[in-house]
Amino acid sequence: MIQIIAEFCQNHNGDFGLLTEMVNQAAGGGATHGKMQTIFADELTHRPEFETGLTEDGQVKYLHRPYQQEYERLKKLELGWEQHLRFIEICHRAGLIPMTTCFTRAQVPYLVQMPFSVVKVASYDCGSLPLIRSLAQHFETLYLSTGATLDLEIEATAGLLQKLGKDFSFLHCVTSYPTALEDLNLARLEYLRQFTPQVGFSDHSLVNRDGVYASLLAIHLGATVIERHFTILPANLSKDGPVSIRPEHLRELVSFAKMNPGDRTEYLIQKAPARWAECTPPWRSALGLANRELTPTEWANRRYYRGRFASKTPQGMVYNWEDQAI
Numbered sequence: 633m634i635q636i637i638a639e640f641c642q643n644h645n646g647d648f649g650l651l652t653e654m655v656n657q658a659a660g661g662g663a664t665h666g667k668m669q670t671i672f673a674d675e676l677t678h679r680p681e682f683e684t685g686l687t688e689d690g691q692v693k694y695l696h697r698p699y700q701q702e703y704e705r706l707k708k709l710e711l712g713w714e715q716h717l718r719f720i721e722i723c724h725r726a727g728l729i730p731m732t733t734c735f736t737r738a739q740v741p742y743l744v745q746m747p748f749s750v751v752k753v754a755s756y757d758c759g760s761l762p763l764i765r766s767l768a769q770h771f772e773t774l775y776l777s778t779g780a781t782l783d784l785e786i787e788a789t790a791g792l793l794q795k796l797g798k799d800f801s802f803l804h805c806v807t808s809y810p811t812a813l814e815d816l817n818l819a820r821l822e823y824l825r826q827f828t829p830q831v832g833f834s835d836h837s838l839v840n841r842d843g844v845y846a847s848l849l850a851i852h853l854g855a856t857v858i859e860r861h862f863t864i865l866p867a868n869l870s871k872d873g874p875v876s877i878r879p880e881h882l883r884e885l886v887s888f889a890k891m892n893p894g895d896r897t898e899y900l901i902q903k904a905p906a907r908w909a910e911c912t913p914p915w916r917s918a919l920g921l922a923n924r925e926l927t928p929t930e931w932a933n934r935r936y937y938r939g940r941f942a943s944k945t946p947q948g949m950v951y952n953w954e955d956q957a958i
Contacts, residue, residue, distance in 0.1 A: 651668070756938035821833065
């Protein structure tokens with residue numbers, strides 16, 4: 633069975649009523665999991681290099697992401713611990729498995745008091761072993777995105793989780809938003825499969841251009857988990873709206889997952905972009921490389937998002953990769 637994670641992220645715009653409706657519509661569309669994000673503005677880190685950003689030789693090295701502007705944006709979108717509990721309840725009521733992404737080590741003691749059975753680690757923390765070790769002490773099942781993560785980091789994380797005897801899924805991800813179909817590098821699924829049979833894809837392709845083609849292709853290539861941002865609002869009414877799918881897209885994923893391999897192949901050929909007509913198979917451009925270098929865009933995103941949040945302590949901010957008491 634294909635697991636389909638509806639990632640609500642901040643598409644609720646801080647409105648819990650809207651989040652509730654998103655949960656219900658995701659369940660109606662066929663999702664198996666509903667995921668929120670545990671983000672608190674007070675855990676945002678201030679780093680001077682991102683106040684002005686930096687571009688060298690036409691390539692962005694440091695994103696322009698001023699702290700105060702981002703803090704104010706995130707503060708309006710926060711969901712408190714009471715709302716976390718309500719989210720779990722509405723997911724259970726709708727028939728979804730509730731999940732959240734844990735962004736700091738300081739969040740772990742609070743999350744373990746809640747009836748989450750599974751937890752997600754974001755791409756930029758896939759190599760943050762202290763955070764992962766802390767989560768593994770309390771959760772039997774972990775999902776980890778691997779975008780903008782180096783192979784050595786992935787291997788170290790897999791070794792830790794295997795040693796601890798944990799059930800875990802690695803999700804291939806390209807940290808370029810939105811991701812072009814030619815940049816998917818879905819051959820990466822085979823690389824990840826050497827560490828765990830539970831390999832999936834966290835898809836950030838542009839919905840109004842590519843629909844769910846990337847996710848369909850990942851399923852065809854053996855992905856057991858698909859994670860996609862989900863919305864019921866017009867795409868322009870939330871930050872992640874352009875890369876977020878709707879209930880009809882979920883139904884397409886579910887329908888495709890039930891097809892036999894021959895019917896899947898025919899469907900993918902029919903849906904393939906016209907520019908791939910001369911390729912065999914037509915989606916060859918999306919396969920890319922199993923082992924590859926990060927693009928300049930991915931490096932720029934890694935520099936910002938790895939360390940975007942940290943645990944606030946009296947001694948200062950402690951990053952997730954720092955093996956320091958908090």
